[in-house]
Amino acid sequence: MPPRLRRALSAALITLSCLLVPLGALAAWAAYGLADTGRYVTTMAPLASDPDVRNAVADTVGAGIMREVDEKLDVRPVRGAVGPFVHDAVHSFTQTRAFRLAWDEGNRATHDAVLRALRDEDGDDDLLEQPVTVDLAPVTAQVKRQLAEDHMPLADRIPVEHTAFAVLPAQELAPLRKGFHVLEVAGFWLPVAAVVFAVAGIALAVHRRRAITATALGTALGGALLGVTLAVGRRLTLADLPTDVPQPAAGAVYDALTATLRMVSWLLLGLGLTVALITWLTRNVRVLYPRARDLPARRNAPRRERPAAFEDETVQAETGVGAGWPPGGPTATPGA
Secondary structure, X not given: OOHHHHHHHHHHHHHHHHHHHHHHHHHHHHHXXXXXXXXXXXXXXXXXXXXXXXXXXXXXXXXXXXXXXXXXXXXXXXXXXXXXXXXXXXXXXXXXXXXXXXXXXXXXXXXXXXXXXXXXXXXXXXXXXXXXXXXXXXXXXXXXXXXXXXXXXXXXXXXXXXXXXXXXXXXXXXXXXXXXXXXXHHHHHHHHHHHHHHHHHHHHXXXXXXXXXXXXXXXXXXXXXXXXXXXXXXXXXXXXXXXXXXXXXXXXXXXXXXXXXHHHHHHHHHHHHHHHHHHXXXXXXXXXXXXXXXXXXXXXXXXXXXXXXXXHHHHHHHHOOOOOOOOOOOOOOOOO
C-alpha cells in the first residue's frame, strides 16, 4: 500500500475512533449504568440524606397532605393552623431510617416498572396505550413495619392501600422504548468500534509513534468534550424544569446520576495526556541517548584510513619534526 494512502486511512480511522470515545461512554452509561436497578438504587441512596432533597420531599408530601385536608374538611382556616405542624412532622420523618427505607424501595419499584415497560418484558402491545404506574402498597407496608420496630405510636394503624402512581405517560412510552433499544445496541458496539478503529489506525500508520500520540491526544480531547457536555446538559436541564420543581434538589439528582460519567471523562483526559507525554519522552530520550546495545557496534566499527599526507601533517604538528629538520638540511654538519 502506498505511504500516502496509508497516512490517509490511518488519520481517518484515528479521527473516527476519537469521535466515538465520548459517544460510546455516554451510550454505555445509559445502557448499562441507568438500566441496572441495583446500581441505580445504590446511586440514589445517598440523596436520602441530602438537605435539598429532604426539603423538597417534605414540601411535596406536606402539600399533598394539606390538599387532602382541604378536600375532606373544606375548612380553609385549618390550613394555616395545621400547615406548619404538618411540614415540621414530615421534615422530621425525612431524617429517620424509615424514610431512607421508603426512599430506596420507592426508587426500586419505580425503576423496575419503567425498565419493564421499556424492555417490553410483558410482550403486550396494549400496554403502549396505558401509562406506566407503580403500586406504593409494598413500600407503605415496609415503612409501616419499620415504624413499628422503632416503637412509633399508632404505627399499626397506618392503612396499607394499593395506590397506582403514574411515573411515565402513555404517549411517551413508544418513542422511549425504541430509543432504549438503540441505546442497548450502541452501548456495546460504540466502545468496541472505537477500540478497533484506534488499533487499525495505529497499525496502518507509517510513523506509529506519531499515530499513538495523536490517538492519545484525541482521547483526551474526547474526555474533555464529554465533561463540557455534562456541564452544559446540567444547566439546560435545570433551566427547563417547571417552576414548582426545586432546582437544588434536581441538581443533586443530576449530579448523582452523572457521577460515573464525570469520572470517566476525567479518566479519559488523564489517560490520554499521560500516554501522549510518555510517547513524547521516550522519543526524545531515544534521540539524545542511543540504546546501549548500539554502542559496541559503533565502537568496533572499522576506522576509515586517512591519507598519508594527513598523517604527515599530524606528525609534524605533534612533534615539530618535518622535512626541514635538522636545520641546514640532511647534509649539514656541525661547525660548518
